[in-house]
Amino acid sequence: MSDTSSLSPPHDTASEALASLRAEIDALDDRLHDLLMERALIIERVARDGGKTGVPIRPGREAAMLRRLLARHRGALPPQTILRIWRELFSGALMIEGGLTIAVADGGQAELPAVAREHFGPLTALRRHRTPSQALADLTNGAAHAAVLPLPSDEDDDQAAWWVGLMHGGVPRLAIVAKLPFWARRTEGVPQAGAYVVASLAPDPSGADRSLIGIEIAPDMSTARIAGQLTSAGFDVGSILPRRAAKQEVGYALADVEGLVARDDPRLSAIAGFMATPVILGSYAVPFGATGPTR
Numbered sequence: 001m002s003d004t005s006s007l008s009p010p011h012d013t014a015s016e017a018l019a020s021l022r023a024e025i026d027a028l029d030d031r032l033h034d035l036l037m038e039r040a041l042i043i044e045r046v047a048r049d050g051g052k053t054g055v056p057i058r059p060g061r062e063a064a065m066l067r068r069l070l071a072r073h074r075g076a077l078p079p080q081t082i083l084r085i086w087r088e089l090f091s092g093a094l095m096i097e098g099g100l101t102i103a104v105a106d107g108g109q110a111e112l113p114a115v116a117r118e119h120f121g122p123l124t125a126l127r128r129h130r131t132p133s134q135a136l137a138d139l140t141n142g143a144a145h146a147a148v149l150p151l152p153s154d155e156d157d158d159q160a161a162w163w164v165g166l167m168h169g170g171v172p173r174l175a176i177v178a179k180l181p182f183w184a185r186r187t188e189g190v191p192q193a194g195a196y197v198v199a200s201l202a203p204d205p206s207g208a209d210r211s212l213i214g215i216e217i218a219p220d221m222s223t224a225r226i227a228g229q230l231t232s233a234g235f236d237v238g239s240i241l242p243r244r245a246a247k248q249e250v251g252y253a254l255a256d257v258e259g260l261v262a263r264d265d266p267r268l269s270a271i272a273g274f275m276a277t278p279v280i281l282g283s284y285a286v287p288f289g290a291t292g293p294t295r
């Protein structure tokens with residue numbers, strides 16, 4: 001051990017004032033702690049009497065709670081501190097509800113596990129995989145509750161384009177249920193990568209949501225035409241990611257549209273001009289502080 005004898009003790013002037021302020025902080029901490037323990041008792045009742053089944057996370061509810069708290073937040077405490085505290089509370093609550101395991105596909109993006117950790121907290125078990133299909137296999141065989149997968153890009157090879165596989169379904173029916181990070185304003189040093197969370201979970205509205213539509217297209221169909229077809233069917237289109245593999249008879253497109261669109265939304269079956277009826281791949285709560293539609 002190093003010799004600390006030469007270090008001077010912290011020298012606080014006005015020590016009486018400081019001691020009294022610290023006593024106020026301790027008293028408040030007791031009240032906060034009492035409230036947290038009381039909250040945990042309610043979570044125990046949610047687990048026992050709430051009638052929840054399957055994957056315990058409720059991404060829409062979490063987003064709505066965070067938006068509500070951030071909207072009423074006043075004073076000097078950084079709003080992001082509020083988000084961090086509540087994310088930790090959700091993670092503790094989910095421990096009470098039986099624990100959570102998340103599969104992460106980190107192939108090519110070392111930042112993805114960090115984004116998953118930022119969202120789901122240190123209490124949550126993370127299973128790291130190289131590819132999206134390995135992470136998705138964790139969902140189908142019950143090894144994880146949800147998978148954190150990279151945002152699709154037009155440079156993805158077949159292996160990386162996990163959303164095309166999601167279009168063709170299977171059991172359990174998987175859906176995109178959240179977009180990370182929820183705190184959209186990124187500061188230096190935090191992971192910059194984005195991700196979707198996929199789980200076997202029914203849509204969980206947050207009050208401000210967007211949906212993702214998977215479309216089979218003729219390989220030569222332009223992005224403008226895809227957008228036009230969706231718009232004339234009544235969708236408010238944010239972005240479109242086309243995928244046209246060489247020498248294939250069918251291409252794909254991933255469209256991001258406004259609102260929480262149900263799988264049986266009549267606008268989907270009314271759309272003309274695509275190779276098959278477009279399918280809803282899921283929806284997500286619009287991240288806090290997002291300035292415009294993101295893919």
Ligand SMILES: O=C(O)C(=O)C[C@]1(C(=O)O)C=C[C@@H](O)C=C1
Nearest residue numbers: 056057058059061062089090093
């Ligand atoms: O409301 C629920 O369903 C809960 O499980 C409670 C709670 C919370 O801590 O408030 C925890 C996890 C969910 O993702 C959402 C909310």
